[in-house]
Structure formats: structure tokens, C-alpha cells
Amino acid sequence: MTDKPQDESKLIAERRRKLDALRADGNAFPNDFRRNATADELQGTFVDHSDEKLREEKIQVAVAGRMMVKRVMGKASFIKLQDRSGQIQVRLERDHLPEGLYATFKKWDVGDIVAAKGSLFRTQTGELTVLADEVRLLTKSLRPLPEKFHGLADQETRYRQRYVDLIVNEESRKVFRTRSAIVAYIRAFLDAQDYLEVETPMMQVTKGGAVARPFTTHHNALDMSLFLRIAPELNLKRLVVGGFERVYEINRNFRNEGVSTQHNPEFTMLELYRAYADYEDLIEMLEALLHGLAESILGTAIVRYQGEEFNFGEPFARMTVEEVVRKYNPDIDAAKIRDRDYLVGVCKRLRVGVKDNYGPGKLLIEIFDKTGEHELRKPTFITQYPTEISPLSRKNDADPFVTDRFEFFIGGREIANGFSELNDPEDQAERFHAQVADAEAGDDEAMAFDHDYIRALEYGLPPTAGIGVGIDRLVMLLTDSPSIRDVLLFPHMRPEVFD
RNA sequence: GGGGCGUUAGCUCAGUGGUAGAGCAUUCGGCUUUUAACCGACUGGUCGAAGGUUCAAAUCCUUCACGCCCCA
Numbered sequence A: 001m002t003d004k005p006q007d008e009s010k011l012i013a014e015r016r017r018k019l020d021a022l023r024a025d026g027n028a029f030p031n032d033f034r035r036n037a038t039a040d041e042l043q044g045t046f047v048d049h050s051d052e053k054l055r056e057e058k059i060q061v062a063v064a065g066r067m068m069v070k071r072v073m074g075k076a077s078f079i080k081l082q083d084r085s086g087q088i089q090v091r092l093e094r095d096h097l098p099e100g101l102y103a104t105f106k107k108w109d110v111g112d113i114v115a116a117k118g119s120l121f122r123t124q125t126g127e128l129t130v131l132a133d134e135v136r137l138l139t140k141s142l143r144p145l146p147e148k149f150h151g152l153a154d155q156e157t158r159y160r161q162r163y164v165d166l167i168v169n170e171e172s173r174k175v176f177r178t179r180s181a182i183v184a185y186i187r188a189f190l191d192a193q194d195y196l197e198v199e200t201p202m203m204q205v206t207k208g209g210a211v212a213r214p215f216t217t218h219h220n221a222l223d224m225s226l227f228l229r230i231a232p233e234l235n236l237k238r239l240v241v242g243g244f245e246r247v248y249e250i251n252r253n254f255r256n257e258g259v260s261t262q263h264n265p266e267f268t269m270l271e272l273y274r275a276y277a278d279y280e281d282l283i284e285m286l287e288a289l290l291h292g293l294a295e296s297i298l299g300t301a302i303v304r305y306q307g308e309e310f311n312f313g314e315p316f317a318r319m320t321v322e323e324v325v326r327k328y329n330p331d332i333d334a335a336k337i338r339d340r341d342y343l344v345g346v347c348k349r350l351r352v353g354v355k356d357n358y359g360p361g362k363l364l365i366e367i368f369d370k371t372g373e374h375e376l377r378k379p380t381f382i383t384q385y386p387t388e389i390s391p392l393s394r395k396n397d398a399d400p401f402v403t404d405r406f407e408f409f410i411g412g413r414e415i416a417n418g419f420s421e422l423n424d425p426e427d428q429a430e431r432f433h434a435q436v437a438d439a440e441a442g443d444d445e446a447m448a449f450d451h452d453y454i455r456a457l458e459y460g461l462p463p464t465a466g467i468g469v470g471i472d473r474l475v476m477l478l479t480d481s482p483s484i485r486d487v488l489l490f491p492h493m494r495p496e497v498f499d
Numbered sequence B: 001g002g003g004g005c006g007u008u009a010g011c012u013c014a015g016u017g018g019u020a021g022a023g024c025a026u027u028c029g030g031c032u033u034u035u036a037a038c039c040g041a042c043u044g045g046u047c048g049a050a051g052g053u054u055c056a057a058a059u060c061c062u063u064c065a066c067g068c069c070c071c072a
Helices: A010-025 A039-045 A051-057 A101-105 A155-160 A162-168 A170-191 A233-241 A279-298 A321-328 A340-349 A360-375 A425-440 A451-460 A471-479
Strands: A060-073 A076-082 A087-093 A113-122 A128-139 A216-219 A224-228 A246-254 A266-275 A302-305 A308-311 A317-320 A380-383 A405-410 A413-420 A464-470
Touching (some): A039 A060, A039 A087, A087 A101, A162 A170, A170 A246, A233 A246, A233 A266, A233 A451, A266 A471, A279 A405, A279 A464, A302 A471, A317 A321, A321 A380, A340 A360, A425 A451
Parallel strands (some): A317 A380
Antiparallel strands (some): A060 A076, A216 A224, A246 A266, A380 A405
């Protein structure tokens, strides 16, 4: 009744024969069992119950899960069932089960989904165990699990077949539970401050909100091109114009760039906007958020990441872009640090590519990226980003060469980017024109002119500050994960070849 | 895009030119308190793909695929 691929492993073929027998015997995939407790509920509830007390009370339980351990010792066996909460041991005795069931059970395999009903007791070593009155096979597993001791180590298989990784690697399950807890903490933190969570379009007609290359898609019925968003920024600020003075979105962005341990084509960002605030207010807020997160997730303000140690309990360091450039390039002439020709010379010495349309601000940031970024190990706010490369940021009142903007670095990586928003519609229009000029000069990362966004600003965006936080990188930090793929359930991979 | 490393049984891994290996898992037998259970027997491979060198290739060479790391 089953078509068997010729190259199918003998292990799978063996299990398929068992499934055939199950089908012949009735419903091989029943869905009428209901459990009354998870493993951890039982472990917690009866933690103080002795074996005698458990046997006295005859506590009836119904448990189910994946059979991860199977130890047959003649006429009795121990198995362990793994459910979403943990594992619970079950003891099966031939003479304590309905006639013939024990012999049937012996054919079941590690990996099968099994249910058991019975009463609780403790073994000689004190392990809480269900003495089974009844056991059932709920789902036959056709594929053998990886070896029990070493688990699944192969990176490629862990990423491609995450379900197997999650079955056998507790550390991997823990990473994704922590990820969920981090996002839940952030939501609670913001909700407590009266922020409104919103969702804005993933598919956009105009690319904007960040300097990056977009993915393009096509709407058939409308016969038009659409961009997958590179940022939600402009839409969120439209909402502030609309009177939602505190908004945030936690969602995916898409950037058509390289893949690395730090980059996935789609990644998750928290972006938030707050009216009547400036970038200094958001620096304070981010410090409070990160401190609270560390205490909540790790139970301490000390974050250990890949051999480095960061204290989230104290205010973070601050430097300006120019200070960083001068610190890591001590030979630079401070008097000429905004001189285009001089900076071109520095870039050439550093073997940084320079284009004709680069102004001093762009050149400065190229030098920063090349020489400074990786040195920013301890949590550090970098401020005063050049206006030239910050088309949506408010100019600094005293020094319009730079904006009231910061980026936040830990371990040499950008974690967040925030600024006082540019709410002058005429200045914003000029900045868009500059972006369009860059685009025409061949810069495929430049923004388009967003007429509707200018119109929104013309209605009046209150003085506002905003911030974007890379959630994946934050999760990496708090789970000590070396690669972004370790914190993405299904990281981007080239297609697998099935032959 | 460039460089380095990797791909051998279901899983974890040995194997540097001369008969393809181990542990776990599977299969069979034994065992009524195991904890990577234990004891005994057996089984399991187009060595990532294609081509080349050689009397002989998992091993050397070339190309390709996929993955990991570093750099741009």
C-alpha cells in the first residue's frame, strides 16, 4: 500500500512496515487522547511527595509526548516522554498492562508519540514516574532520531530541519523560548508606557526609511512593482502626525544584501516613535530597557557574550563619530576632519572605496565603519552622525554638519539606531532631493522622494524622537549565540537538492 | 565576490595511495527499578556529484553543489 523509494534507508523501511501493520489494525493516527498534565506540572506539583505518599494517594495521570528514551528489561520497561514542558518517566510492566499490550509496546520506536495513563510513584533513585495502566501509540515516527548522547551537531541539518534540532537539542529550544521572552518583555515595557503597537505595510510602493537595497516583487492584478519594506519608519511617523504620539512595531524588515553571521535577508526590528522627546530621552529609555531585559532574562545585569562581559546595570559609554575616528586614527589632522579632499586621502590610505558623489560626511562614516566600529566592544552610544548620511534626522542646532542621532554598539556590532526626527517639511524635501541625486548617480541604496510623506509633515509632525532596535542581534547577545542563524527558527539557506 | 575548512552508515566520528572502520541506533536473543541501562549475536556504505592521474583513489588533481568561518 505504500510506495517505497528504492534508496530509502532500511531503518525507515522497517518503521514503515510497522506503520503498515498499524493501519491494518485500525486507525493508525488517532486523535482522541487527552492528557491531564504536562511533565513539568507533575514534577512541580509533587516535588515534595515521597514514594509512599504517592502510592497512598494513587494519583491518576494522563500524559503524552515523544518517546525519547526506551529501556526494555525483560518483562518491565522504562520510557521517557518529552512534551512541551520537559520529560516524565513512565514504567511499563507486562503483568500490569492489558493482555498483549506489552508485547505490542516492544515494537514501538524511540521518536514515536506515545500516551500513558497510570498512577505516580518514585523509583529507587527518587525519579517521579508514572506506573502505566494503559499506553497507546498516537503517532508513528518513520524517521530515526539522531544519536541520544551527542544529539544533532551538524549545523546544516540543524538549520534546515529545525524540527529535528528542537526535538533533540534542549539548548536550541531554550534559545527560542528566550527569544519569545525577550519580545514579551519589550512589549510589556512599552505597553506600560502607553505605547500603541501597530502594524504597517510590508509591501510598499516607495522605498524609504533606511538606506538599503530592497527586494522587489510584482502585483499581478494591479500590474505594478512593489518593494518589500526595508524599514517601517515613514509610516510610523505618519501615525505620529495622526496623533498616535507613542507607537511601536515589532516586525520584519527585508534587505537585499549579503548573508553572514550578522545578517539575514529578513530580520526583526523594534521601531518606536515618541512625540515630545529627543534622542537623549531615547538613549535613557534604551538603557532602562536593556538593564531591565538583562535582569529579567538572565537574572543579572552582567551579560556574557562569546567570552566578553558587559554590564547593563551602569550607564553606557558615549562618544561622537568624530571622537571615534580620531581615537582609532590618531594620525588624522583634527582640523581637517570635515575637509573632503583630506578625507579622500585618508580613505585611499585605508583602501576604502570612494565615489565622486561622496561628501565629507559619507567619507567620515566610511572611515568610522572601517576603523572604529569593530573596536566598540563595550556598550557605547555613538552620537553626532553626519547630516549627509542621515536623511531623516534632525540637524543639530549648534552644528548642522551633524544630526541629533545616535547608534548603539555592543561587541563591535550595531544594535540600535535612533534620532530626533526631522519634522521640518522643507528641510526634509531638500534631503529627499539629495537622495534622489545620489540615486541618479548610481547609488542603489538611496531613498526615493516620498511626496506623501512630505505632505504628512506639512500637516505638522510634533517634535519627536524614534529608535530602531535589531531584535535578532539583541537575542544573540542575551543567548550568547555566535550566529544570527542560531536565533532564527528558519534562517535563510540555499535550496536543498532532493534527488 | 575572494580566501580557509568541511561533506565517510540513520546520528556522532576515525580512516593521507593497497580488502570501508568504531560507538550509539536498527534487527534477533536474554533481563521486573533503568538513568548515555546492561549482556550476547547480527545487520547496515554509489566515502557530496562529475571528470582526471594511477596497476590501484575515501585518500592526489580539476570542476561543481551545499555548509561553516574570515575578509570585501
